[in-house]
Amino acid sequence: MKLLFKISYLGTEYSGFQCQKNGNAIQNVLTEAAEKVFGFPCDVTGCSRTDAGVHALGFCCTVAPKDGELDNWCSVPVGKIHRAFAQYLPSDISVIAAAEVSNDFHPRYASKGKEYVYKIWDGKYDDPFVAGRAYRHRRGVSDDGVRRMQKAAENLVGYKDFTSFMASGSKITDARRTVLYANVERATDGMICFTVAADGFLYNMVRIMAGTLLDCAHGKYEPEDINRMIESKNRNSAGFTAAPEGLYLSRVFYEEEIEWKCD
Amino acid sequence: MKLLFKISYLGTEYSGFQCQKNGNAIQNVLTEAAEKVFGFPCDVTGCSRTDAGVHALGFCCTVAPKDGELDNWCSVPVGKIHRAFAQYLPSDISVIAAAEVSNDFHPRYASKGKEYVYKIWDGKYDDPFVAGRAYRHRRGVSDDGVRRMQKAAENLVGYKDFTSFMASGSKITDARRTVLYANVERATDGMICFTVAADGFLYNMVRIMAGTLLDCAHGKYEPEDINRMIESKNRNSAGFTAAPEGLYLSRVFYEEEIEWKCD
Numbered sequence: 001m002k003l004l005f006k007i008s009y010l011g012t013e014y015s016g017f018q019c020q021k022n023g024n025a026i027q028n029v030l031t032e033a034a035e036k037v038f039g040f041p042c043d044v045t046g047c048s049r050t051d052a053g054v055h056a057l058g059f060c061c062t063v064a065p066k067d068g069e070l071d072n073w074c075s076v077p078v079g080k081i082h083r084a085f086a087q088y089l090p091s092d093i094s095v096i097a098a099a100e101v102s103n104d105f106h107p108r109y110a111s112k113g114k115e116y117v118y119k120i121w122d123g124k125y126d127d128p129f130v131a132g133r134a135y136r137h138r139r140g141v142s143d144d145g146v147r148r149m150q151k152a153a154e155n156l157v158g159y160k161d162f163t164s165f166m167a168s169g170s171k172i173t174d175a176r177r178t179v180l181y182a183n184v185e186r187a188t189d190g191m192i193c194f195t196v197a198a199d200g201f202l203y204n205m206v207r208i209m210a211g212t213l214l215d216c217a218h219g220k221y222e223p224e225d226i227n228r229m230i231e232s233k234n235r236n237s238a239g240f241t242a243a244p245e246g247l248y249l250s251r252v253f254y255e256e257e258i259e260w261k262c263d
Numbered sequence: 264m265k266l267l268f269k270i271s272y273l274g275t276e277y278s279g280f281q282c283q284k285n286g287n288a289i290q291n292v293l294t295e296a297a298e299k300v301f302g303f304p305c306d307v308t309g310c311s312r313t314d315a316g317v318h319a320l321g322f323c324c325t326v327a328p329k330d331g332e333l334d335n336w337c338s339v340p341v342g343k344i345h346r347a348f349a350q351y352l353p354s355d356i357s358v359i360a361a362a363e364v365s366n367d368f369h370p371r372y373a374s375k376g377k378e379y380v381y382k383i384w385d386g387k388y389d390d391p392f393v394a395g396r397a398y399r400h401r402r403g404v405s406d407d408g409v410r411r412m413q414k415a416a417e418n419l420v421g422y423k424d425f426t427s428f429m430a431s432g433s434k435i436t437d438a439r440r441t442v443l444y445a446n447v448e449r450a451t452d453g454m455i456c457f458t459v460a461a462d463g464f465l466y467n468m469v470r471i472m473a474g475t476l477l478d479c480a481h482g483k484y485e486p487e488d489i490n491r492m493i494e495s496k497n498r499n500s501a502g503f504t505a506a507p508e509g510l511y512l513s514r515v516f517y518e519e520e521i522e523w524k525c526d
């Protein structure tokens with residue numbers, strides 16, 4: 001048995017989820033907390049990397065003993081895992097829920113897809129409560145601009161080659177992915193929210209999409225230009241890469257139903 | 264002419280609004296920014312003190328030259344003040360809007376009252392996006408508990424002696440205040456929000472009210488006990504003082520209509 005964790009984090013102070021040579025990774029912090037909770041070294045494996053400064057509302061990772069038996073190792077009731085970890089995690093990382101999964105479950109390979117939300121704050125003033133938690137776009141977006149973003153987002157949906165929406169220099173050779181849905185709306189808190197789900201994401205894909213949609217809002221591109229951009233398979237045809245602080249990994253989809261517990 | 268600012272701040276890193284011997288006050292930061300924007304020393308005067316760690320959504324303060332003429336000193340169009348200050352303020356303090364007021368306007372004495380919001384997060388897990396921005400109450404509050412809090416809050420409304428809801432040791436001798444309204448609701452984001460307006464507040468008044476309402480939620484007190492607490496004029500009869508991080512100064516009421524500008 002392995003444990004699957006659903007975690008939430010404010011990414012501001014971190015170099016991303018994955019351990020790196022330099023920098024403070026979420027994975028390191030969780031690995032240290034796991035050893036404190038269980039009393040022996042654990043492996044923490046994530047469903048994806050996230051960039052420095054990117055946030056998560058529902059990131060998934062497995063936790064299991066580093067060496068030794070995978071049976072009967074978990075001394076904490078699964079529904080109380082979130083509380084046990086709360087004692088050892090800093091306030092910007094939290095376990096939301098936990099579940100039991102089989103020994104061969106891999107949080108990345110078992111994933112059928114993921115959902116991201118990109119938040120944009122275009123209010124007239126800099127909101128201190130939004131700083132670092134949304135992309136600050138000082139040029140306001142009109143109602144018509146939001147509609148243009150929504151129309152542009154619709155053109156992202158489907159099985160397509162997203163080379164144009166991948167950071168140049170990326171080593172991926174097959175950039176074909178299926179975007180399951182893509183929506184833009186003005187939320188009740190005033191934030192513009194771009195929500196996008198796909199069976200897989202390329203490096204910087206959501207951030208380039210968000211930047212391109214903002215360019216559409218202001219008339220630099222027409223919503224229909226998205227199709228031309230995709231056909232060109234050229235990063236230069238799409239818009240700018242929006243900043244990491246607006247990006248949230250919101251959901252991970254798994255084939256099997258996960259029995260999340262949080263008592 | 265003086266300028267009246269409406270400001271918002273995340274109080275986590277500050278010792279409060281007012282300058283103190285030790286500590287990093289909002290007033291200091293604003294005073295320094297004002298000198299940079301206008302090119303000469305300015306006086307910044309607040310509508311109240313706030314405690315260390317307390318936040319503001321609509322704090323009001325005046326800004327005027329420290330010495331010299333109060334005519335034609337403001338080189339920035341009032342509607343653009345928020346942008347001019349954004350260049351010099353840290354991301355946790357922001358000018359939301361500005362207005363012109365007369366030379367004799369005092370942001371505290373001209374105030375007819377203020378509104379505070381106290382936010383409580385009682386979710387099953389510690390939410391990293393809420394840490395430091397609400398009081399973390401791990402013991403969940405039921406729907407009935409929220410109703411009990413609301414009923415208790417209703418008993419706070421009116422012209423009463425709030426000695427029992429004032430920090431002991433406070434030097435105020437007349438603790439009679441008029442609470443204009445007091446409401447408790449579960450907001451759409453899951454937070455329990457206690458909103459209270461009064462013509463004046465005593466030291467720790469809202470935080471003691473919030474703590475007492477939570478005690479009512481869990482049955483330590485009945486909503487009707489609020490009346491008995493008020494009559495006793497004894498701090499010990501009321502509940503605990505809830506932590507500063509849940510408290511937001513949300514509005515300041517003025518007799519005259521303020522022409523807020525934010526272009």
